[in-house]
Ligand SMILES: [Zn+2]
């Protein structure tokens with residue numbers, strides 16, 4: 001008789017924190033289409049994180065402040081108002097203080113042509129300066145061969161400042177960065193730096209597609225349960241701990257209802 005090991009259920013991540021809309025200028029779905037697709041995939045929460053205004057062909061400052069018109073729930077899925085800001089040469093990002101005040105989730109990453117590779121030492125200094133500012137909750141795709149960094153230095157800064165480092169699940173860009181992402185995941189888990197996972201969907205059909213990231217964690221020997229976006233409550237508590245007060249309503253909601261989606 002053939003016997004098999006007990007089946008371990010696949011890890012379930014119910015929040016996708018990295019999603020673009022048509023507002024980014026090179027993405028193809030609206031926030032409504034994104035939420036409906038997320039609902040059909042059983043997600044409880046998504047974040048609307050279009051590129052910051054420095055990236056050509058996309059958003060402007062008013063767009064980010066204007067996200068307050070987006071309902072808290074669409075198709076039963078909670079929608080966070082966010083940004084994927086661009087790290088600038090010199091100082092800071094293209095997310096101003098007034099934009100920041102209007103948002104729930106601030107992410108930032110290196111994107112050409114706003115920031116071009118300056119070499120490992122300079123890239124590392126820029127990233128650590130953004131992390132240390134305390135104004136960015138998540139560094140998107142830090143494992144990127146186009147922008148070499150000292151992984152250990154960045155991870156230690158992220159650990160000290162409680163800034164999450166993203167395992168990015170895009171199948172279309174940074175395709176040679178997987179070995180670096182495995183190293184990042186393993187070292188971040190060892191050091192106790194927060195890790196987060198995002199689809200980086202530029203069309204609704206990629207929302208919640210975490211296969212690539214889960215494979216990276218598996219290779220690194222990291223349990224997906226440690227991700228700060230494993231559940232809505234985990235993410236909202238992480239944001240509260242970083243001083244993001246705009247999500248207090250959602251935190252109260254998910255504390256009272258548990259992790260489940262809300263019907264319309
Ligand atoms: Zn990006």
Ligand SMILES: [Zn+2]
Nearest residue numbers: 018020084200
């Ligand atoms: Zn993105």
